[in-house]
Amino acid sequence: MRTPVPAYIETLQPYIPGKPIEETQREYGLSDVIKLASNENPLGPSLKAVHALQESLSKLHLYPDGSSFNLKRRIAEHLGVDPAAVVPGSGSNEIIELLVRTFMGGDDEALLCQGSFAMYKVTLHAHGRRFLEVPMKDGHYDLEAMAASIGPKTRLVFVANPDNPTGTWFGRAPFERFLETARAKNPEALLVIDEAYFEYVTEADYPNSLVYHRDYPNLVTLRTFSKIYGLAGLRLGYGVMAPALASYLNRTRMPFNVTSSAPAGGLAALDDADHVVKSRELNAQGLVYVQQELKKLGVKVLPSQANFVFVDLGRPATPVYEGMLRKGVITRPIPNYGFPNALRISTGLMADNQRMVAALREVLKVP
Numbered sequence: 040m041r042t043p044v045p046a047y048i049e050t051l052q053p054y055i056p057g058k059p060i061e062e063t064q065r066e067y068g069l070s071d072v073i074k075l076a077s078n079e080n081p082l083g084p085s086l087k088a089v090h091a092l093q094e095s096l097s098k099l100h101l102y103p104d105g106s107s108f109n110l111k112r113r114i115a116e117h118l119g120v121d122p123a124a125v126v127p128g129s130g131s132n133e134i135i136e137l138l139v140r141t142f143m144g145g146d147d148e149a150l151l152c153q154g155s156f157a158m159y160k161v162t163l164h165a166h167g168r169r170f171l172e173v174p175m176k177d178g179h180y181d182l183e184a185m186a187a188s189i190g191p192k193t194r195l196v197f198v199a200n201p202d203n204p205t206g207t208w209f210g211r212a213p214f215e216r217f218l219e220t221a222r223a224k225n226p227e228a229l230l231v232i233d234e235a236y237f238e239y240v241t242e243a244d245y246p247n248s249l250v251y252h253r254d255y256p257n258l259v260t261l262r263t264f265s266k267i268y269g270l271a272g273l274r275l276g277y278g279v280m281a282p283a284l285a286s287y288l289n290r291t292r293m294p295f296n297v298t299s300s301a302p303a304g305g306l307a308a309l310d311d312a313d314h315v316v317k318s319r320e321l322n323a324q325g326l327v328y329v330q331q332e333l334k335k336l337g338v339k340v341l342p343s344q345a346n347f348v349f350v351d352l353g354r355p356a357t358p359v360y361e362g363m364l365r366k367g368v369i370t371r372p373i374p375n376y377g378f379p380n381a382l383r384i385s386t387g388l389m390a391d392n393q394r395m396v397a398a399l400r401e402v403l404k405v406p
């Protein structure tokens with residue numbers, strides 16, 4: 040019998056988010072639960088953002104400014120770009136969706152790294168678009184192989200730096216070679232560089248993709264308020280691209296894709312540089328601690344420039360994940376990314392990190 044949806048929807052698997060704290064409390068009868076599963080900022084949002092949001096609520100009867108004038112101007116100032124290059128969205132996830140919906144037609148293909156951020160694939164699949172996946176190399180993007188795979192039909196190339204779920208990153212030299220080869224193979228392919236964890240990066244060789252926009256007008260940079268700014272629940276992210284490209288997204292997006300409160304929170308968050316610095320420092324300490332302690336448990340941990348680590352347990356991760364849940368520690372199994380033996384674990388407050396390591400030690404029965 041015919042299904043009520045096209046075949047590409049029938050076979051679509053929903054995105055599986057991290058397990059919520061309340062659900063874990065309910066299911067396991069626990070009161071004290073910590074969540075290190077969704078790369079959320081353990082310090083919470085900036086208090087300045089919270090106050091600005093509270094003030095914005097009395098205007099909820101009004102429709103938002105559909106052009107996001109103030110927000111675009113402030114983001115543009117923050118980045119040193121043209122306001123017309125900025126497209127705000129309901130999280131950067133919406134920009135991913137808009138890019139696929141706007142730029143891909145019938146025969147066009149997207150190029151992805153296998154095992155990278157699942158939303159690229161989910162979105163392409165949901166639109167019935169073709170895509171090609173290039174394998175990783177030792178938990179890292181293989182930019183050389185990706186560039187080599189670009190062809191005349193390639194319309195979008197998705198690249199996460201740092202990557203999620205591995206936390207790994209690439210430096211300037213491989214990125215510059217990638218840009219060159221991509222241009223030689225198909226200058227019309229849009230190169231989408233997803234920098235959701237940009238503000239967490241401490242590595243000096245990390246390439247800020249915005250620097251390359253002038254020489255490569257086919258670049259699209261994605262950033263978000265969900266990660267270091269601690270505003271994941273507000274749903275605010277943005278893309279930066281040539282104004283001519285941005286103008287197409289302004290045709291296809293919903294007129295009020297950003298709520299009226301989101302800019303209030305985002306603007307205040309951009310003004311609270313202290314909160315960003317504190318968050319970055321806490322994370323840097325957390326990464327050092329977690330890497331060092333987890334290695335003592337005999338598991339493999341990939342290097343990370345994000346706010347989480349990829350832990351290869353060398354055995355099926357689901358029972359370990361469940362054992363940790365029973366101890367009130369939520370981590371993220373990632374079998375749907377093709378890593379059945381791995382957990383992705385966000386950094387938390389130092390006490391959370393210690394509790395996570397202790398829980399894993401007990402579940403793995405390491406003396």
Ligand SMILES: *Cc1c(COP(=O)(O)O)cnc(C)c1O
Pocket residue numbers: 078129130131132133156199202203233235262263264265266271274275276
């Ligand atoms: C978290 C994350 C995002 C951000 O999603 P939002 O929709 O902005 O909350 C985008 N890309 C990657 C790779 C991420 O990990």
